[in-house]
Amino acid sequence: MGREIELKLSVPDDALAAVSGWLDQHGEGHGEVTMLNVYLDTPSRDLARARAAxxxxxxxxxxxxTLKTVGHSVNGITARNEWExxxxxxxxxxxxFPADARKVLAPLMTQLGPVFRTDFVxxxxxVEQDGARIEAALDSGTIxxxxxxxxxxxxxxxxxxLSGEEERAxxxxxxxxxxxxxxxxLEPSDLSKAARGYRLTTPN
Structure with a gap:
């Protein structure tokens, strides 16, 4: 099991050039990749109700x-458990999946189906910051x-x-x-892509 600790920031259109330029100058570039994603759940949204994705x-x-389970998010900082x-x-x-993830999913396997997609570049x-190694990922796409x-x-x-002293992450x-x-x-965001996808599928 991995422990994911991240800060999410929303990026307006007019900030894209400044953000990517700063990262080009202060970070080590690792290229570009297209991510095509489908999220699955049961018709009664058992995973969403358990705060899992x-x-x-x-x-x-x-x-x-990937299975992500209960975490917390405050002012854009999110910590949660993750198996991939x-x-x-x-x-x-x-x-x-390892045993802990299988325990969550096994009772639901016959009911799982696609709920929404998040596709992005x-x-x-x-980037190095205060002894920590941090991955900066700039995502652009749709849900x-x-x-x-x-x-x-x-x-x-x-x-x-990614690495360093976890208590200082x-x-x-x-x-x-x-x-x-x-x-x-840039503004902190507490909504994951999964949370936004579920929100999109929920009638007002």
């Missing part, structure tokens, strides 16, 4: 299955749901702690966020 992602030619394993194609393979940098005409736009920067993320906010009008 199950995703299949195509990253280049590789497929990954490669799979051969666009299908959940329960046996490839991601630009990546690695769509079957049978829903509305489309949500994705334009956000995710700063994810939040402080390092916030410090890097403040450096970026000094050059562009």
């Amino acid at each position: 199950l995703r299949l992602r195509r990253k280049g030619t590789q497929w990954l299955q 394993t490669p799979v051969p194609g666009e299908a959940i393979e329960l046996h490839r 991601r630009r990546l940098w690695i 769509r749901a079957p049978g829903v005409a509305a489309v949500e736009r994705i334009q956000e920067l995710e700063l994810e702690w 939040e402080a390092a993320l916030r410090a890097l966020g403040e450096r970026l906010r000094a050059v562009a009008a």
Whole structure:
């Protein structure tokens, strides 16, 4: 099981050039990749009610299955549990998850189906901040749901702690966020892509 700690910042159109330029100057570029994602749940939204999210992602030619479970988010900083394993194609393979993840998913497997998609292009940098190694991911794309005409736009920067002293991870993320906010009008966001997708599928 991995522990994901990240700071999410929304990026307005007029801030894109400033953000990417600052990261080009202060970070180590790691290229660009297209992420094609489908989120799955039961018709009664058992995973959403448990504050969990199950995703299949195509990253280049590789497929990954990911389960994220209960976390907390305050002023853009999110910490949660995450299990991710490669799979051969666009299908959940329960046996490839570790035991804790299988325990969550096993009772639901026969009911799982696609709920919404989040497809985006991601630009990546690695930045050093206060002894921490942080991945900066600039995402641009859309969130769509079957049978829903509305489309949500994705334009956000995710700063994810990769290594360093975990007890200082939040402080390092916030410090890097403040450096970026000094050059562009960025705002913390507590809504994950999954939360936004579920919101899109829920009638007002």
